[in-house]
Amino acid sequence: MxxxxxxxxxxxxxxxxxxxxxxxxxxxxxxxxxxxxxxxxxxxxxxxxxxxxxxxxxxxxxxxxxxxxxxxxxxxxxxxxxxxxxxxxxxxxxxxxxxxxxxxxxxxxxxxxxxxxxxxxxxxxxxxxxxxxxxxxxxxxxxxxxxxxxxxxxxxxxxxxxxxxxxxxxxxxxxxxxxxxxxxxxxxxxxxxxxxxxxxxxxxxxxxxxxxxxxxxxxxxxxxxxxxxxxxxxxxxxxxxxxAQTWPRHGILSLSFDDTSFDQWEAALPLFAKYDARTTFFVNGTNRIDFMRKALDAGHEIGLHGFNHMDAVETVEERGEDWFWRTDIAPQLDALAAAGIPVSSYAYPNCVHTARTDEMFFSHGFSRVRGRDAAIPNPNPYDPQGESLDQWRPVAETDWLFIPAADFLKARVVPNVIMGESYHTSIEDILRAIERAGWQGEALFVVSHGIEPDAKDISMKTEWLERILSSADDSGILVRGIR
Ligand SMILES: [Zn+2]
Ligand SMILES: [Zn+2]
CATH class of the missing domain: 3.20.20.370 (Glycoside hydrolase/deacetylase)
Known part of the structure; x- marks a missing residue:
């Protein structure tokens, strides 16, 4: 208007x-x-x-x-x-x-x-x-x-x-x-x-x-x-x-991608642009500053995922905070800062966080971390062989994956569910979860790794991504990263 x-x-x-x-x-x-x-x-x-x-x-x-x-x-x-x-x-x-x-x-x-x-x-x-x-x-x-x-x-x-x-x-x-x-x-x-x-x-x-x-x-x-x-x-x-169904609904889909699938992510940038969707790429290492700049230019966000993808909770327990920060965080943070890539969020490798490690990031000026409480079972556990399908639960019914959309900017620790064949993702369940976020005014947090047409294991099939983005677009749900 x-x-x-x-x-x-x-x-x-x-x-x-x-x-x-x-x-x-x-x-x-x-x-x-x-x-x-x-x-x-x-x-x-x-x-x-x-x-x-x-x-x-x-x-x-x-x-x-x-x-x-x-x-x-x-x-x-x-x-x-x-x-x-x-x-x-x-x-x-x-x-x-x-x-x-x-x-x-x-x-x-x-x-x-x-x-x-x-x-x-x-x-x-x-x-x-x-x-x-x-x-x-x-x-x-x-x-x-x-x-x-x-x-x-x-x-x-x-x-x-x-x-x-x-x-x-x-x-x-x-x-x-x-x-x-x-x-x-x-x-x-x-x-x-x-x-x-x-x-x-x-x-x-x-x-x-x-x-x-x-x-x-x-x-x-x-x-x-x-x-x-x-x-x-x-x-x-x-x-x-x-x-009339003309009024935008009132939900947020927070989408992020982890690790180092830079080429696949780059190939998917036009798909995000088609739906005016934004995401956060949580990267390891410092090799692909060129991609990070390109993603930033397209409106996406870059977050840290550790220089070497160390498990923050385990490493801090074994070697202490200083060693962990010096070894896995500072090298990546400094290199990105030197390259002019702004970073304010961190995604825990292996997802698990503790209040102690969260505080370490907040005290260094990070505004948000993405992690899961180890005591709470993942609704879609990693299970490539399908040996424990009895533990699988619908994302759409997993309340802790949703927060009120009004609290989106205030929440300093946000949860996530991972998509990929090894998690037995049901795309229909994910679409229902997005719909729920729309009707109930919630933010839903979804993560994957690579993006390709025949993605296996822990990555996002291009067709899934397209269905997610178009269904969010249809129902007026905002797709953004973690920030
Ligand atoms: Zn007035
Ligand atoms: Zn990772």
């Missing part, structure tokens, strides 16, 4: 008025979400009770830096009160910056844009105990990049248009609804900032409580006539998505 002008909050009404003559047909009721931006105190004092009188719940879009700033803004106690009364809380960013301008300033680095979204969503989750699901961008300044970042942070970017109501159009909501329905539109985000200029104002406020009340009465009348259904934003999106 292209960025729209700031005035877009107002634009919608001229469109509606132009088509005024059209009559509502017998179309399905319009799903209407009532949204409230900018964390105003009046949203709790005036708007929420009026909504509740009519049996409605609203969606309150919170700018977290503005909470408790002065008497005109909500406090965290106020927001918890809204949650307690069944309203929905969304993020409207940390400090209400124009995200599209920020992206331009940052020249693709996305650091501040991510912080604007993440810091706010995280604060809301910490203060209310409920992670917000939606990002409403300030000034509706948004595009595909802000949508992608939101998804990477476990949120959905609310879609425009947003129909703002205030003193300039306070008596026109019925006109808008008639027009939208006549045009076959299924849902509408009816936005309000200030609900009473006389009290605490806000951007383009209603003149007084009475005119806001009349606005709601008009909506109640439309609902009584079966022309609209008022719900919160989540309800509006969900009820329409059931029919």
């Amino acid at each position: 292209k960025p729209v002008a700031r005035n877009s909050l107002l634009f919608a009404l001229s469109f509606a008025v132009a088509a005024l003559a059209t009559h509502a047909t017998a179309a399905a009721p319009l799903r209407v979400a009532l949204t409230f931006d900018d964390s105003l105190k009046d949203h709790l004092l005036i708007a929420a009770p009026m909504l509740e009188e009519r049996g409605w719940r609203g969606t309150f879009c919170i700018v977290t830096d503005w909470i408790g700033r002065d008497d005109s803004r909500l406090s965290w106690d106020d927001i918890r009160e809204l949650v307690r009364r069944g309203h929905e809380i969304a993020t409207h960013t940390k400090s209400h910056q124009n995200l599209v301008s920020l992206l331009e300033k940052e020249k693709g680095h996305e650091v501040e844009v991510r912080r604007q979204i993440f810091a706010s969503a995280d604060k809301i989750a910490a203060e209310t105990g409920i992670a917000p699901r939606f990002l409403f961008t300030p000034f509706v300044q948004q595009n595909d990049t802000t949508a992608r970042i939101a998804r990477e942070l476990g949120l959905r970017q609310a879609e425009g248009p947003r129909y703002n109501f205030g003193s300039n159009n306070c008596d026109r909501v019925a006109t808008l609804v008639a027009d939208l329905r006549a045009n076959g539109i299924e849902r509408a985000d009816i936005l309000t900032h200030g609900v009473s200029a006389a009290d605490h104002g806000g951007w383009c406020p209603f003149a007084d409580r009475e005119s806001f009340r009349k606005h709601l009465d008009a909506l109640a009348e439309l609902e009584r006539k079966g022309e609209i259904i008022v719900t919160d934003y989540d309800g509006m999106v969900s009820s329409c998505a059931l029919k």
